[in-house]
Amino acid sequence: MTDALKAPWRTFHRTISEMDATELAIRLTLVYLLLKPPEVWFLHSPMLVLAAAALLAPRLGRSPTMWLLITLLGAAQVVWAWDWIDNHQYLIVYWCLAIFLCLRTDDPARGLALNGRLLIAAPFAFALVWKLFLTSDFAGGHLFRELLLTDPRFQRLGGVLGMTASTRMENEMLLGQLSSGRLATGTLVEPASHVLSAKLMTWWTILTESAIVIAFLLPGIRLAAGLRDVTLLAFCWTAYSFGSVTGFGWLLLIMGIAQCPGERKRARFMYLLTFVVVLIYARTPWSNLLVRLFGS
Numbered sequence: 001m002t003d004a005l006k007a008p009w010r011t012f013h014r015t016i017s018e019m020d021a022t023e024l025a026i027r028l029t030l031v032y033l034l035l036k037p038p039e040v041w042f043l044h045s046p047m048l049v050l051a052a053a054a055l056l057a058p059r060l061g062r063s064p065t066m067w068l069l070i071t072l073l074g075a076a077q078v079v080w081a082w083d084w085i086d087n088h089q090y091l092i093v094y095w096c097l098a099i100f101l102c103l104r105t106d107d108p109a110r111g112l113a114l115n116g117r118l119l120i121a122a123p124f125a126f127a128l129v130w131k132l133f134l135t136s137d138f139a140g141g142h143l144f145r146e147l148l149l150t151d152p153r154f155q156r157l158g159g160v161l162g163m164t165a166s167t168r169m170e171n172e173m174l175l176g177q178l179s180s181g182r183l184a185t186g187t188l189v190e191p192a193s194h195v196l197s198a199k200l201m202t203w204w205t206i207l208t209e210s211a212i213v214i215a216f217l218l219p220g221i222r223l224a225a226g227l228r229d230v231t232l233l234a235f236c237w238t239a240y241s242f243g244s245v246t247g248f249g250w251l252l253l254i255m256g257i258a259q260c261p262g263e264r265k266r267a268r269f270m271y272l273l274t275f276v277v278v279l280i281y282a283r284t285p286w287s288n289l290l291v292r293l294f295g296s
Contacts, residue, residue, distance in 0.1 A: 016269070016272065017262055018262060019262070020261075021112070021113065021258055021259070021260055021261050021262070022102070022109045022112050023058075023061075024257055024268075025099075025116070026062070026099060027061065028250075028257060029096070030052075030054050031055065032247075032254060033050075033051035033070065033092075034051050035246075036092075036246070036247045036250070037051070038073065038089075039077070039081065040076075040077045040081055043076055043080075047073050047074075050070055050073070051070070053066075054066050054070075062103060063103070064103045067096055067099045067103060068100050070096050071096040071097045071100055074092055074096055086245075087123075088247040088251050089247070092247075098111075098112065098115035098119065099112065102115065112258045113258055115255075115258075116254075116255035116256065116257075116259045117216045117217075117255075118216075119255055120212065120216050120232065120255050120256065121217050124209045124212050124216075125213045128206070128213065131205075131206065132206070138202065139206075141195065141198035141199040142198075143198075144201045145190065145195065148163065148197070148198060149190060150171070150172075153242075153245070157242035158194075161193045161194055162191035162192075162193050162194075163194070167189050170189060171188045174186045175188075205239070209235070211227075211231040212228075212231045212235060215227040215228040215230075215232075216228050225259075225260075225264065228259065229260065229264070229270070229271075232253075232256045233256075233270055233271070233274055236252060236274050236277075236278060241281055242281075246279060246281075250278060253274055253275050253278070
């Protein structure tokens with residue numbers, strides 16, 4: 001690394017290392033809100049204005065009143081569009097509410113770290129209850145088989161596993177005919193590799209999500225802290241490599257940073273790196289090379 005690059009890198013490294021976890025989590029949450037503002041049109045611009053102002057003026061970023069306003073805007077979207085918004089739009093409201101409440105306490109860092117841990121563990125715990133006990137579709141691999149066949153977010157992975165563009169188009173036409181009532185029955189074309197891959201993805205998901213729940217509910221001992229970082233980072237590096245859901249991934253990482261104090265420098269920088277990696281997964285055709293190499 002040349003001297004011209006060393007100086008800004010050292011400045012960045014020192015700034016991030018010295019910043020307390022609450023400040024870093026708050027700033028990243030504001031960046032998140034700028035990148036993922038409400039989808040309801042009349043809430044979009046007010047959220048952008050508030051998030052930009054709080055990001056540019058650090059004192060506003062630590063103001064409970066500012067976070068109350070942000071929470072109310074997020075909650076308004078949940079009330080207005082509860083039936084079609086993504087799950088992470090609910091979770092960001094809880095997180096902004098946690099920031100508001102913690103900023104009103106004598107020890108915001110401790111409160112935000114605890115809330116971050118609980119807001120990571122709770123969704124995964126509820127998800128596991130549904131996947132293992134309330135449905136028979138997930139554990140058998142049926143859900144991932146359907147996603148590989150029909151979900152655009154898994155289109156690139158489907159290509160790696162043998163799904164050609166022509167076959168996908170045939171399946172889409174068949175689904176359209178079934179949904180419109182022009183056909184009563186039909187069979188989707190599925191590569192043989194989908195079945196095994198879906199089972200592997202299913203049990204990897206169950207394993208990593210179970211590990212996250214256990215790690216984030218353990219008391220704050222040093223071993224548990226390291227386990228929390230490893231499990232959450234492993235989940236984000238794998239789960240969002242093809243199924244790119246940047247909003248939920250970024251939010252998990254921000255809450256992970258909230259419980260990562262400055263002395264855990266490597267973990268903190270891994271969270272920041274993964275924040276960027278999740279964006280790269282979603283915005284670049286990096287997996288096209290895999291499609292060319294392994295797709296049929």
